[in-house]
Amino acid sequence: MKALEGVKILDFTHVQSGPTCTQLLAWFGADVFKVERPGVGDATRKQLVDVPGADSLYFTMLNHNKRSIELNSKNETGKEVLTRLIETCDVLVENFAPGALDRMGFSWERIQEINPRLIMASVKGFGPGKYEDCKVYENVAQCAGGAASTTGFRDGPPVVTGAQIGDSGTGLHLALGIVTALYQRERSGRGQKVLAPMQDGVINLCRVKLRDQQRLAAGPLEEYSQFGEGVPFGDATPRAGNDSGGGQPGRILKCKGWETDPNAYTYFITQAAVWEKICDVIGEPEWKTKEGFAKPKERLDKLNKIFDRIEQWTMTKTKFEVMEICNPHDIPVGPILSTKEIMDDQGLRETGTIVDVEHPERGTYVSVGCPVKLSDSPVEVERSPLLGEHTGEILRDVLGYTGDDLDRVVASGAVGEPGKIAAE
Numbered sequence: 294m295k296a297l298e299g300v301k302i303l304d305f306t307h308v309q310s311g312p313t314c315t316q317l318l319a320w321f322g323a324d325v326f327k328v329e330r331p332g333v334g335d336a337t338r339k340q341l342v343d344v345p346g347a348d349s350l351y352f353t354m355l356n357h358n359k360r361s362i363e364l365n366s367k368n369e370t371g372k373e374v375l376t377r378l379i380e381t382c383d384v385l386v387e388n389f390a391p392g393a394l395d396r397m398g399f400s401w402e403r404i405q406e407i408n409p410r411l412i413m414a415s416v417k418g419f420g421p422g423k424y425e426d427c428k429v430y431e432n433v434a435q436c437a438g439g440a441a442s443t444t445g446f447r448d449g450p451p452v453v454t455g456a457q458i459g460d461s462g463t464g465l466h467l468a469l470g471i472v473t474a475l476y477q478r479e480r481s482g483r484g485q486k487v488l489a490p491m492q493d494g495v496i497n498l499c500r501v502k503l504r505d506q507q508r509l510a511a512g513p514l515e516e517y518s519q520f521g522e523g524v525p526f527g528d529a530t531p532r533a534g535n536d537s538g539g540g541q542p543g544r545i546l547k548c549k550g551w552e553t554d555p556n557a558y559t560y561f562i563t564q565a566a567v568w569e570k571i572c573d574v575i576g577e578p579e580w581k582t583k584e585g586f587a588k589p590k591e592r593l594d595k596l597n598k599i600f601d602r603i604e605q606w607t608m609t610k611t612k613f614e615v616m617e618i619c620n621p622h623d624i625p626v627g628p629i630l631s632t633k634e635i636m637d638d639q640g641l642r643e644t645g646t647i648v649d650v651e652h653p654e655r656g657t658y659v660s661v662g663c664p665v666k667l668s669d670s671p672v673e674v675e676r677s678p679l680l681g682e683h684t685g686e687i688l689r690d691v692l693g694y695t696g697d698d699l700d701r702v703v704a705s706g707a708v709g710e711p712g713k714i715a716a717e
C-alpha cells in the first residue's frame with residue numbers, strides 16, 4: 294500500500310514548479326491526472342528537445358507516475374468534463390498565471406459549489422500585494438526572495454543558484470501544504486485553498502540570511518571572510534562567496550587535478566571542535582598551541598593564510614582522498630560532485646535517487662527519483678505519460694463516461710483527436 298493511495302489529484306500544472314509537486318504526490322501513491330491542452334500539452338514537452346520527435350527530458354523528468362488527459366477547458370464540453378473531474382478529485386493543483394482559473398470560469402467560489410471537499414493548491418509568483426498579478430519564473434523568484442543578493446562574491450554581481458529553489462523548492466512547499474490540508478480535511482470535512490508563492494518559498498529557504506540581516510545591528514558578522522579582511526559591512530547581508538553559513542569558517546579549496554577538472558575541489562570547514570586534528574592532518578601541529586592560531590576568534594583575521602595552507606595540502610590529494618582522510622577525524626569536508634559523477638554514483642542508484650527509466654519515444658534515460666524515502670510506501674518510478682495517453686481511460690474509468698455520452702464528449706473535440714481515443 295502507498296501512503297496517498299486513493300487520493301485523486303486534478304493536476305492542472307505546467308512547466309516546473311507545479312509538476313514537481315504533483316510528481317511527489319504521485320510517488321507517494323496519489324492518482325494524478327495531468328490535464329493538458331489538446332494537441333499542445335505542457336509547453337515543456339517541446340522545450341530543450343534533445344531527441345527530435347520525443348518528449349523532452351525537461352518534461353519527462355518532471356512528470357513521472359502521472360496519467361495524461363487532453364482537455365480544452367475553455368470549450369463548453371471541456372468545462373463539463375473539468376467539472377466532473379473537480380467533483381471526483383480530492384485536490385486540484387495549478388500554477389497558471391494569476392486569474393487564469395477565474396477566466397476559465399472556475400473561481401474558488403464556483404469550485405467550492407462543485408465540491409466543498411476539494412483542496413485547491415496554487416503556486417503563484419508572489420502572494421497578495423503589489424506584485425500579485427506578475428508572471429514569475431525561477432530566477433525572478435530567486436532574485437525577489439533574497440537568494441541572488443546573498444549568493445556570489447562580494448566584489449561581483451548577484452548570482453542565481455543552479456538549485457531550482459524557486460520552482461522545485463516551491464513545489465515542495467506546496468506538497469507539504471496539500472498533505473497538511475488533506476489531514477485537516479479528515480477532521481473538518483472541508484477543503485481549503487493552499488497558496489505557495491515562489492517569493493515566499495525562496496525567502497523561507499533564505500531564512501539564515503534574514504537572521505544575519507538582523508545580527509548586523511549588533512555589529513559585523515564575524516564569521517564572514519570580509520570581517521577578517523577588514524572590509525566594512527553595509528546595511529544588508531552581503532554576498533559571502535563560499536563562506537559557510539553556520540558560523541564555522543569554511544571555503545572551497547582546490548584538489549589534485551584542478552588545473553584541468555573544473556570540479557576538482559572540496560569544501561573544507563575549519564570547525565573549532567576538530568581544529569587540532571586539522572593541524573595534524575595538514576602538517577602544522579604547532580598551530581594547535583601557537584598564539585594567534587589556537588583559538589577560533591584569533592584565527593578570524595588569518596583565515597586567508599590558514600585556508601591557503603590547507604589548500605596546499607588538499608592540492609596534493611584528490612577530492613575523494615581528502616574525504617577519506619578527513620572523515621575518520623570528523624573534519625567536515627565534501628567533494629564538489631559534478632552532475633556526471635552524481636549520475637554515475639552506484640550508491641544513489643541503489644537508494645533509487647538516481648534511476649534509469651524506459652520511454653517508448655526516447656529509449657532509456659536517467660532521472661532523479663523520489664528524494665524522500667518512506668519505509669512503508671515504496672516508490673517505483675514510472676515514465677511520464679505521452680500527451681493524452683490516458684484520455685479515454687480517465688473519461689471511462691475515473692469519470693464514468695460510457696456509451697453515447699462518451700461518444701458525445703469525444704466527438705466534441707474537447708478531449709483531443711477522436712481517432713486517438715478510439716484507438717486506445
Ligand SMILES: CC(C)(COP(=O)(O)OP(=O)(O)OC[C@H]1O[C@@H](n2cnc3c(N)ncnc32)[C@H](O)[C@@H]1OP(=O)(O)O)[C@@H](O)C(=O)NCCC(=O)NCCS
Nearest residue numbers: 308309310329330364365366388389390393417418428429
Ligand atoms: C509560468 C507562467 C509564467 C507561464 O505563463 P504562460 O505561458 O503565459 O501560461 P498561463 O499560465 O498564463 O496560461 C496561458 C493560457 O493557457 C490557458 N490554458 C492552459 N491550459 C489550458 C487548457 N487545458 N485548455 C484551455 N486553455 C488552457 C490558460 O487558461 C491561459 O489562458 P488565459 O491567458 O486566457 O488566462 C505562468 O503560468 C505563471 O506565472 N505561473 C505561476 C508561477 C509559476 O508557477 N511559475 C513557474 C513556472 S515553472
